[in-house]
Amino acid sequence: MSAQLVQDFMSSIWRHAQEPPEGSLTHAPNIHRTIAQPDHAEHVRELNGLIEQLDTLPPTQQRLFAAAVDEVQIRSKLWLIDQLSSRHDIGSATLVVLGAWYGILPLLFNWRLAQPPARMVCIDISADACELGRQVIGQLYPNIEYQVADAMDLDYASLARDPSSVLINTICEHLPEADTWWSRVPVGQLAVLQSNNYDRCPDHVNCVKDLDEMKAQIPLSEMLYEGVLRLPIFDRFMLIGYR
Numbered sequence: 001m002s003a004q005l006v007q008d009f010m011s012s013i014w015r016h017a018q019e020p021p022e023g024s025l026t027h028a029p030n031i032h033r034t035i036a037q038p039d040h041a042e043h044v045r046e047l048n049g050l051i052e053q054l055d056t057l058p059p060t061q062q063r064l065f066a067a068a069v070d071e072v073q074i075r076s077k078l079w080l081i082d083q084l085s086s087r088h089d090i091g092s093a094t095l096v097v098l099g100a101w102y103g104i105l106p107l108l109f110n111w112r113l114a115q116p117p118a119r120m121v122c123i124d125i126s127a128d129a130c131e132l133g134r135q136v137i138g139q140l141y142p143n144i145e146y147q148v149a150d151a152m153d154l155d156y157a158s159l160a161r162d163p164s165s166v167l168i169n170t171i172c173e174h175l176p177e178a179d180t181w182w183s184r185v186p187v188g189q190l191a192v193l194q195s196n197n198y199d200r201c202p203d204h205v206n207c208v209k210d211l212d213e214m215k216a217q218i219p220l221s222e223m224l225y226e227g228v229l230r231l232p233i234f235d236r237f238m239l240i241g242y243r
């Protein structure tokens, strides 16, 4: 599925949740228009699958889910997928996604890649987030699992024993002790890390001002990629490499 279609489709879900009157997503004209374009025919079933699941939710839960698919969230995740998949063969990998929220990143791996990762485990400290993700996305994709856990307490040594594992942490800005967290990850683990400089969110207790500050906090022994995504009101930073 093209990045443009992913972006357009998710934006239409986000807009639908913002603009009353609420109603069925399946029959919302802007969503229907996005899906119904002739060159999207091969993806209709998959896209409809998601909106049918969303239509089973009450409006409050639809709005919660929609917050995870706004333009900035989707651009940041598409960037991660492009950069990781162009440097590492992830078709047979197990991805462990920390702070996965509803599991949008694994969903987009499935949509974007012809050979998506064999197994993707969404870790989140919020049982509600895991439950909603499982209900909407997990039901549709057998390669996406959910586990309620604190990223600070995971058994990273056993994760590292799986040579196919890739550790993804897109919540570095949420971890008050990111350096302590990193010290628990065994040397040699392939990891993808995102942080940002958006310090106006109260949950962002560990923003960094730039890539240098991020690299000092989370040092890698081998860097495969480092970059900045300029977003409308803040910058997102990403490192890919080996601990």
Ligand SMILES: C[S@@+](CC[C@H](N)C(=O)[O-])C[C@H]1O[C@@H](n2cnc3c(N)ncnc32)[C@H](O)[C@@H]1O
Residues within 6 Å of the ligand: 073, 098, 099, 100, 101, 102, 123, 124, 125, 126, 129, 149, 150, 151, 152, 170, 171, 174, 175
């Ligand atoms: C707002 S969301 C995601 C923002 C993030 N930049 C992203 O990748 O989309 C942050 C998520 O991280 C989760 N979270 C925060 N601290 C956590 C921790 N210590 N362990 C696991 N999940 C955590 C929250 O429950 C929430 O679902």
